[in-house]
Amino acid sequence: MPLVDTPLSPQRRRFLQDSARAAGGCVVAGSVLAYLARDARALPAEALRPPGALPEKEFLSACIRCGLCVRDCPYDTLKLAELGSDAVATGTPFFTARDIPCEMCDDIPCVAACPTGALDPGLDNIDDAKMGVAVLVDQENCLNFLGLRCDVCYRVCPVIDEAITLETEHNTRSGHHALFIPTVHSDRCTGCGMCEKSCVLPEAAIKVLPTRLARGSSAEHYRKGWEEKAAKGAPVVEGIIDLPDRLPGPGTDNLVSPGGFAPGYELPGVGQ
Amino acid sequence: MSARTHMPVGHEAVESKGWIGAHRYLLLRRVSQLFFLVLFLLGPWFGIWIVEGNLAGSLTLGVLPLTDPFILLQSFVAGHLPEVTALIGGLIVLAVYALIGGRVYCSWVCPINPVTDAANWLHRKLDLPKGWQPKRSSRLWVLATVLLVSGLSGVIAWELVNPITMLHRGLVFGMGFVWAMIAAIFIFDVIVSRHGWCGHLCPVGAFYGLIGSKSLLRVSATNRAACDDCMDCYAVCPENQVISPALKGKSGHTPLILSPDCTNCGRCIDVCAVDVFNFTHRFDDHVVQPSDPVAAPEPRAARPI
Numbered sequence: 271m272p273l274v275d276t277p278l279s280p281q282r283r284r285f286l287q288d289s290a291r292a293a294g295g296c297v298v299a300g301s302v303l304a305y306l307a308r309d310a311r312a313l314p315a316e317a318l319r320p321p322g323a324l325p326e327k328e329f330l331s332a333c334i335r336c337g338l339c340v341r342d343c344p345y346d347t348l349k350l351a352e353l354g355s356d357a358v359a360t361g362t363p364f365f366t367a368r369d370i371p372c373e374m375c376d377d378i379p380c381v382a383a384c385p386t387g388a389l390d391p392g393l394d395n396i397d398d399a400k401m402g403v404a405v406l407v408d409q410e411n412c413l414n415f416l417g418l419r420c421d422v423c424y425r426v427c428p429v430i431d432e433a434i435t436l437e438t439e440h441n442t443r444s445g446h447h448a449l450f451i452p453t454v455h456s457d458r459c460t461g462c463g464m465c466e467k468s469c470v471l472p473e474a475a476i477k478v479l480p481t482r483l484a485r486g487s488s489a490e491h492y493r494k495g496w497e498e499k500a501a502k503g504a505p506v507v508e509g510i511i512d513l514p515d516r517l518p519g520p521g522t523d524n525l526v527s528p529g530g531f532a533p534g535y536e537l538p539g540v541g542q
Numbered sequence: 543m544s545a546r547t548h549m550p551v552g553h554e555a556v557e558s559k560g561w562i563g564a565h566r567y568l569l570l571r572r573v574s575q576l577f578f579l580v581l582f583l584l585g586p587w588f589g590i591w592i593v594e595g596n597l598a599g600s601l602t603l604g605v606l607p608l609t610d611p612f613i614l615l616q617s618f619v620a621g622h623l624p625e626v627t628a629l630i631g632g633l634i635v636l637a638v639y640a641l642i643g644g645r646v647y648c649s650w651v652c653p654i655n656p657v658t659d660a661a662n663w664l665h666r667k668l669d670l671p672k673g674w675q676p677k678r679s680s681r682l683w684v685l686a687t688v689l690l691v692s693g694l695s696g697v698i699a700w701e702l703v704n705p706i707t708m709l710h711r712g713l714v715f716g717m718g719f720v721w722a723m724i725a726a727i728f729i730f731d732v733i734v735s736r737h738g739w740c741g742h743l744c745p746v747g748a749f750y751g752l753i754g755s756k757s758l759l760r761v762s763a764t765n766r767a768a769c770d771d772c773m774d775c776y777a778v779c780p781e782n783q784v785i786s787p788a789l790k791g792k793s794g795h796t797p798l799i800l801s802p803d804c805t806n807c808g809r810c811i812d813v814c815a816v817d818v819f820n821f822t823h824r825f826d827d828h829v830v831q832p833s834d835p836v837a838a839p840e841p842r843a844a845r846p847i
Contacts, residue, residue, distance in 0.1 A: 293679060296687040303688065306702045307695035330697040331620035334613045335627065335707065337715050338601030340586070352718025353708060359710050360718075361598075361701065385607055386617065389624035454568055 278480040286448040307523025310359035317364040318401045322381040322393035332388035339380035346348045365477045374428050374462050402461030403484035404454045416440050423465035423476045424452050443481030554815035567808030574650045582714050597710045607631035612749040616692040628757045644754025648747050653709050658740045661731035672736040677811035681748035688745050755802035760824045763788040763797040766833040768816040775810035796827045
């Protein structure tokens, strides 16, 4: 049917106009909303989610912002983000380790309170929580790195000797002391923030960071030769001839090889 | 124009029923709004924990979970299947509002309602033009947009801007700059658009309207034969497009206000001097016949809205 012969009804025209106008308005409003949705995912590094929180993207699809986790937190650690004053998606729960860290309750009341599963009910042992990872970010100001025995972060750690250990190193400044280096083990650290809260410095030298900032990741195809060798019980590649090591100069620092000499960095006080 | 058309809205009702009688449902509504707010505030303010949480999700007396079904729907669209507790809470809310009228939430519970009511009061006082009046169906478009954005972004989208839960959460948990948002809505309703937010744009109202579209509790113009065309109900109703089909329906047409837009606020009942309207259920479509055919009310010029 040719279009010119059919009289176009004013109702039809009006319907199309109204629909186009509404759709246009929706595109504008929807774009603003989509921008806000994208913006909402930018969780500041200081803001830590409660234990068991789903990864941030999933969390924002699951958290209805009811605040029941906040109510059931016995230490007032958690708070709901306020519009404009916290740079966290409005109404979602978070905590700031330096203000009030997570006390790692055994019964995890915040997870139990969550009605939607935004805090994963599968988390039944608080030691498995991954709220973030502590990183000793400032080695220049950390007292232990200066050779003092502050040890506070290590002492307050709820998973002491597992999540944080003190690793001894030679103190090259004094020449005859040890440094007790607080060392975080990410597989055991829950990110509770006790260490950051307790750091005696005006600005904490150890901070809990979101895992995405705290950790790198190993490439999938990397193999550690020594582990492969240990697993196999033999060299991974067959038939390698182990030639003698040749080092520069007439002699080497290998005492076994002919002409070798003792290294020049013999420590004072160490018996020959 | 006659002096009568310039009488304040509800003047005749106040004269015939007294001020309390002519504001009964308004007062009840304010009491209800205050009741639900105080229920949530008793915990944080006085340590009496009857209800924990906020309008998005709550737990009453440690046993009764309630969840906003609109937020759950967005969560579902965004790709998360909520746990059973939230689903049960959502179903309870859904069932209650499906029964008593979805938009009862708007007029009897929502904390934004007093704000927009106040805006409307000021708007009338200042005698401002009604301003931008997008179609009433705009809120359905907004509703669709919100669900679309939730689905595409994987974020519960309306909660990023929802003034209802923000105000409620602000009062119960901490305000931040929510007051600025509330002020913006107030100004929008006063200057830009009469009944603009609740009556045209809010997708939460649209959602609750949809779930209550077959609700049991309804206002009916049972006594419509007594209507003397004073137009006060039209002036006072926030969704006055719902009145005509019931009030002006020919005999044989139902006197029930069946539009899902009706918020069951009961202001039309308050403001009517001749008691045309009353609350009833959706199967009660009886109409009072005029008892004395001689004393039919005198029609008169309509009040300009």
